[in-house]
Amino acid sequence: MSTKRAGEFLSDIDLRREKFRNRVFHGLLVAASLFGLVMLVLLIADVIWQSAQALLNYDIDLWNFLTATSSSRAGQAGFGASIIASLWLMVLTAGMAFVIAVGCALYLVEYAPENRTTRLIEANLANLAGVPSIVYGLLVLALIVNDAGMGSIILAGAIALALLVVPIIIVASIESIRAVPESVRDGSYAMGATKWQTVRQVVLPKAMPGILTGTILALARAIGETAPLIMVGTMLHATRYPSGPFASFSAMPTQIYNWTYQADRMFNGLAALGIVVLLTFLVGMYALAGYLRKRYETDGGSISNV
Amino acid sequence: MSTEPQSGSGISGDDSLEAAHEKNRRVRRALFGCAAITVVTTVAIFLVLFDNAAQYFFGARISEALFDGDSFIRTITFTEFLTGTRWAPDHSTPAHGVLPIVWGTLAITIGAGMVSIPIGTATALYLSEYATTGTRNRLKPILEILAGIPTIVYGYFAISFLTPVLVDGIATYLVNPVGQGLDSVSHLAPGLLEPLAAGMMGASVGRYSMLAGILVVGTMTIPMVSSISEDAMQAVPDELRNGAYALGATKYQVSLRIVLPAAVSGIFASYILALSRAIGETMAVTMAAGFNAKLTANPFDEIMTMTAYLVSMARGTTAVGTIEYQSLFAVGLLLFILTLSMNVLNDLLKRRFQEEYR
Numbered sequence: 001m002s003t004k005r006a007g008e009f010l011s012d013i014d015l016r017r018e019k020f021r022n023r024v025f026h027g028l029l030v031a032a033s034l035f036g037l038v039m040l041v042l043l044i045a046d047v048i049w050q051s052a053q054a055l056l057n058y059d060i061d062l063w064n065f066l067t068a069t070s071s072s073r074a075g076q077a078g079f080g081a082s083i084i085a086s087l088w089l090m091v092l093t094a095g096m097a098f099v100i101a102v103g104c105a106l107y108l109v110e111y112a113p114e115n116r117t118t119r120l121i122e123a124n125l126a127n128l129a130g131v132p133s134i135v136y137g138l139l140v141l142a143l144i145v146n147d148a149g150m151g152s153i154i155l156a157g158a159i160a161l162a163l164l165v166v167p168i169i170i171v172a173s174i175e176s177i178r179a180v181p182e183s184v185r186d187g188s189y190a191m192g193a194t195k196w197q198t199v200r201q202v203v204l205p206k207a208m209p210g211i212l213t214g215t216i217l218a219l220a221r222a223i224g225e226t227a228p229l230i231m232v233g234t235m236l237h238a239t240r241y242p243s244g245p246f247a248s249f250s251a252m253p254t255q256i257y258n259w260t261y262q263a264d265r266m267f268n269g270l271a272a273l274g275i276v277v278l279l280t281f282l283v284g285m286y287a288l289a290g291y292l293r294k295r296y297e298t299d300g301g302s303i304s305n306v
Numbered sequence: 307m308s309t310e311p312q313s314g315s316g317i318s319g320d321d322s323l324e325a326a327h328e329k330n331r332r333v334r335r336a337l338f339g340c341a342a343i344t345v346v347t348t349v350a351i352f353l354v355l356f357d358n359a360a361q362y363f364f365g366a367r368i369s370e371a372l373f374d375g376d377s378f379i380r381t382i383t384f385t386e387f388l389t390g391t392r393w394a395p396d397h398s399t400p401a402h403g404v405l406p407i408v409w410g411t412l413a414i415t416i417g418a419g420m421v422s423i424p425i426g427t428a429t430a431l432y433l434s435e436y437a438t439t440g441t442r443n444r445l446k447p448i449l450e451i452l453a454g455i456p457t458i459v460y461g462y463f464a465i466s467f468l469t470p471v472l473v474d475g476i477a478t479y480l481v482n483p484v485g486q487g488l489d490s491v492s493h494l495a496p497g498l499l500e501p502l503a504a505g506m507m508g509a510s511v512g513r514y515s516m517l518a519g520i521l522v523v524g525t526m527t528i529p530m531v532s533s534i535s536e537d538a539m540q541a542v543p544d545e546l547r548n549g550a551y552a553l554g555a556t557k558y559q560v561s562l563r564i565v566l567p568a569a570v571s572g573i574f575a576s577y578i579l580a581l582s583r584a585i586g587e588t589m590a591v592t593m594a595a596g597f598n599a600k601l602t603a604n605p606f607d608e609i610m611t612m613t614a615y616l617v618s619m620a621r622g623t624t625a626v627g628t629i630e631y632q633s634l635f636a637v638g639l640l641l642f643i644l645t646l647s648m649n650v651l652n653d654l655l656k657r658r659f660q661e662e663y664r
Binding site for chain 1: 326329330333334336337338339340341342343344345347348350351354355357358424425428429431432433436437445448449451452454455456457458459460461462463465466467525528529532556557558561562579582583585586587588589593613616617620621626634635638641642645646648649650652653
């Protein structure tokens with residue numbers, strides 16, 4: 001190479017341009033990262049603003065809102081029946097999904113041989129996690145609501161939600177069961193324990209905080225799901241408290257959905273208030289999951305240090 | 307401890323050893339059953355959708371034909387279904403062309419991808435290459451909240467803020483200048499501008515618009531792109547970066563020419579995941595983009611996605627046995643096949659990037 005070209009390559013102009021390019025690029029990246037943040041702030045501000053407006057413009061009795069059943073008259077409509085229905089859904093969903101998911105995770109980590117069946121189960125999990133939630137609703141609508149003739153009851157909604165969250169809980173459970181050190185299992189075997197005794201009394205208790213955290217996060221997803229419940233045929237107007245798993249119902253998100261479609265403007269305000277209640281539940285669940293994770297993370301750390 | 311073996315501990319003698327083995331086998335079978343349920347779910351989804359969709363196409367469910375001897379009559383042909391341009395199975399003069407709602411889904415998916423892919427990738431690059439550990443640890447969880455917010459809240463946000471403030475604002479701004487300037491410019495390119503302007507002006511920005519749907523779905527899928535892309539970028543070995551720096555590359559060159567190509571299969575996997583989520587997204591698109599099955603490219607128009615059709619049918623209680631009820635499953639099957647193929651593709655890409663660096 002000639003010395004002239006080398007001189008050009010190292011000249012100040014190029015360096016300055018490079019520096020400028022770097023700065024512009026950096027700026028673009030920062031701006032893009034802020035987009036999500038701005039949308040999040042706008043979304044939360046909008047919900048708070050709309051519910052504050054509703055409280056100011058209409059004479060809403062908060063206690064009545066939180067305890068009453070819904071009504072076709074906005075002034076009397078409340079969220080209480082939907083809150084109770086959502087709690088029922090959570091309990092039933094958690095019960096069904098937890099057993100299946102932990103069982104599946106234990107099988108995959110502790111028992112499964114390395115063969116085609118196992119690979120099929122693992123590949124299928126990745127697929128299930130990507131199935132749109134509305135499709136689970138369609139499945140339950142056809143199989144349970146109509147073919148089995150159970151009707152649009154809370155249990156049917158809970159089955160749809162359980163199918164939806166099982167893959168999420170399985171992934172979390174597999175991670176925390178794998179995190180239990182092999183030496184702990186070996187210690188148990190050395191004491192003469194059988195495989196199942198080791199799994200049940202040593203591995204599971206150690207993995208439980210992680211499994212519970214995953215379950216709570218999965219339930220946080222389920223509590224906000226609307227589409228599968230609408231497909232299952234949820235009543236869109238919760239005019240009475242659900243009496244049990246076999247009652248028809250409207251959960252929090254479906255009640256919010258219904259209110260946004262009412263002509264009376266006051267219903268839109270009620271929807272915003274409903275969203276605040278729903279988001280409060282979510283924040284509570286995330287906080288609980290975070291607390292569990294933090295609390296047991298330090299314990300787990302001390303074990304692995306030994 | 308006592309030298310006497312505890313009963314039931316598994317080492318107390320042949321009998322209880324056999325019992326312990328038997329118990330282990332039973333437990334193993336029960337746990338396998340749990341795992342099998344997940345596979346059964348997939349098979350059940352496919353069979354149930356297929357069975358009910360068969361009634362839509364052939365007038366009888368496969369299960370009915372097998373067990374009750376119902377005969378198949380071809381009622382709706384696949385050609386009509388897949389190529390027809392009008393979708394109105396519930397109309398008095400029914401039409402069974404699924405294209406408009408497939409287009410609605412594609413429009414939302416492509417549009418959302420145009421929002422979440424560049425923004426998500428840039429965010430991932432920032433988090434992985436530029437941000438300090440402190441910033442990264444704070445920003446990443448905040449962004450992940452976006453994916454955790456219920457989609458109905460996004461729908462409400464679209465109705466109460468995005469459409470009235472943003473979409474209306476843009477539409478008024480765009481329509482007025484073009485509309486007023488139409489006479490002076492139209493003789494230059496009449497064929498191009500007139501339909502455009504007419505289309506813009508003809509679109510009355512009402513409660514629903516494609517643009518609002520695109521914005522909310524794009525926003526909620528940003529963390530899927532940014533989180534997974536960032537993981538892929540973090541998996542790129544530092545030797546590659548340091549080698550480039552040693553050759554005199556700047557940070558910007560390292561980001562774009564080393565990290566991005568090296569992490570490309572993981573990054574593409576995140577794109578596929580985000581697009582797959584956008585295809586199946588229901589509440590936000592239903593509430594933001596509306597219920598009008600229409601082949602339109604105007605972002606201010608109301609459209610209908612496949613998921614919005616499902617919701618609109620389920621909302622008004624659709625009676626079992628009607629063609630509307632059967633059409634739910636035909637659309638559901640199509641939706642399931644679409645997302646299934648995306649998931650398989652995503653899985654393949656993810657596996658490739660994991661093999662390369664781990």
